[in-house]
Structure formats: C-alpha cells, structure tokens
C-alpha cells in the first residue's frame with residue numbers, strides 16, 4: 140500500500156519557497172513550455188467551474204514536466220467579494236503526485252504558491268522587458284498579490300520610488316504601513332501611473348482601470364488581474380499600442396478579456412524571449428498579460444517538497 144501524503148502548511152510553504160530558488164526554475168519551465176514539445180511539458184488548458192450563485196470560480200490546473208518528473212495539480216477557488224467581506228478572494232491547494240505509482244506524495248497550501256509564483260513570473264517579465272533606466276514602480280491594487288509583487292520586486296530591483304493606488308485610500312495606506320520601506324500612496328490611478336517605468340496591475344477589476352493615455356512610452360506593464368474572458372484591467376488604447384507578451388498563447392486567447400475584447404495581437408510568450416526565439420522589445424511600451432499556469436505551480440510544489448524532505 141502507498142504511504143499517506145504529507146501535509147505541508149501555509150507557514151511551511153511560506154518559509155520553504157524562496158525567490159532565489161523559484162525564479163530560475165520558473166524561467167526554465169517557461170522556456171521549455173514555449174518549445175511545444177508535447178512529450179516534455181503537458182499542461183492542458185485550465186478547467187474553470189463557474190459558481191454563479193456565489194460569484195466565484197473553481198480552477199483545476201494539472202501539469203506534468205517529463206524531464207524533472209513532476210506531476211502536480213492545483214485547485215484554486217476565486218471569488219469577487221464585496222469590499223468588506225472577511226472571506227478570502229483566492230484559496231488554493233496543490234497535490235504533488237508520484238508520477239510512476241500515481242499516489243499523492245504531498246498536499247500543500249497553494250495560496251502562498253499562487254502569490255509567490257505569480258509575482259516571480261511578473262518579476263521575470265520585468266527583468267526581460269522593462270526599459271533600461273527604471274526609477275518608478277507603480278502597483279495598482281493593495282491585496283495579496285500586491286504584497287507578493289512588492290516583496291519580489293524590491294528584492295530583485297532597486298527603484299527610487301514605489302507608488303501604490305487602491306480603490307479605497309485607507310487600504311493603500313495600510314499596504315504602505317505593512318511593507319518594509321517607503322511607499323507613496325496615490326489618490327488616483329492617473330497620479331500613480333504617470334511617469335512610472337514599471338506598472339503592476341493586481342486588481343479584481345472587471346472594467347479597465349489603467350488607460351493607455353497615462354502610460355509613459357517605453358514603460359512595462361505586468362497585468363496580473365482580469366483572468367476571465369469578459370474582465371478587463373487595461374483599455375483598448377494600451378492593449379493595441381503596446382507589444383503584448385503572455386505566459387501561454389492558448390491561455391491568454393481563451394481567458395484574457397484584455398486580449399480577446401481589445402483584439403490585440405500577441406507578440407510572444409515569455410518563454411520565447413527566454414529561449415531567444417523572440418526579441419524583448421524593451422524600447423517600446425510592453426504589456427505582459429499573466430494568466431497563471433499549472434507548470435508554475437508544479438515546479439513550486441516540487442521545490443517546497445524537496446526542501447521539506449531535507450529539513451524534516
């Protein structure tokens with residue numbers, strides 16, 4: 140009989156999953172994915188179960204990475220909650236399997252994995268696509284992803300100024316108190332965005348909050364929210380003027396309202412830039428439209444499990 144799976148808590152995932160280990164693994168798997176070798180990386184389009192009654196969704200995200208022999212599946216629920224709801228917007232678990240035997244080796248918190256790997260991928264997009272001289276970082280939204288993005292961006296880059304905007308100013312002020320280091324709280328998106336070199340959108344908006352007319356030519360936008368085909372964070376002007384990069388063409392063409400509804404064309408996947416088969420057009424305004432991928436969760440879960448084994 141196979142052994143029972145180990146349970147790895149949120150706190151342990153938080154401690155064990157470090158950006159220094161995570162970023163090279165993500166770069167490598169994104170590159171592998173973009174080679175479209177179906178025997179090497181298997182990641183079906185995520186299945187979404189809408190929960191209309193509760194204004195929510197359940198996403199199922201399996202993946203297999205052959206040369207590292209990683210088989211994993213994340214289940215993630217996400218909800219459009221009222222501003223004052225005490226319930227979390229996103230919750231996730233990751234199952235890590237033994238690919239040979241088929242048993243589950245570990246069940247671990249996937250919420251922290253989602254926060255950290257999403258922010259790490261945005262940091263990779265910025266490393267590749269931001270303008271050579273970057274001084275101002277702008278974060279639109281002040282929730283969980285805002286915090287994880289702040290953490291990895293301040294670890295990897297040095298900005299002269301970091302700005303935050305949130306629908307409610309007091310949330311942006313709370314964010315500024317919670318993070319380590321100075322943050323300018325802005326009263327409008329326009330004020331936050333104008334003059335920024337890197338802009339991160341991490342909101343639950345369904346309509347555009349970021350307008351192209353405010354964006355400095357040559358800036359890089361990491362667009363993380365709006366993960367449904369009828370949701371938007373960016374307006375048509377920005378989507379059509381910028382050079383658009385994505386994590387997965389299939390994912391973006393199916394799930395991203397910013398891409399589908401604007402009619403913008405996708406220039407490249409991040410993995411193609413990593414592989415050197417498509418250029419990083421840093422001199423132009425660039426948008427990285429992130430949707431999230433099962434392979435990102437799979438490499439994260441394997442890192443957590445391997446570290447957990449050495450430390451138990």
Ligand SMILES: NC(=O)C1=CN([C@@H]2O[C@H](COP(=O)(O)OP(=O)(O)OC[C@H]3O[C@@H](n4cnc5c(N)ncnc54)[C@H](O)[C@@H]3O)[C@@H](O)[C@H]2O)C=CC1
Pocket residue numbers: 217228229253257280281282283284285305306307310341342343344345346348363364365366429430431432
């Ligand atoms: N691309 C990816 O891989 C992933 C994307 N996401 C997406 O990232 C976004 C942020 O996620 P979390 O930080 O975990 O959520 P959260 O609930 O912690 O924070 C959401 C933020 O959006 C703001 N917001 C809500 N409705 C808004 C509106 N109509 N206009 C402007 N701001 C609004 C809230 O005030 C809050 O600051 C969500 O859209 C989520 O679905 C989350 C996980 C992975």
Ligand SMILES: O=C(O)C1=NCCCC1
Pocket residue numbers: 198215217229253366430431432
């Ligand atoms: O990749 C993920 O995980 C998610 N992406 C879109 C929104 C929910 C979680």
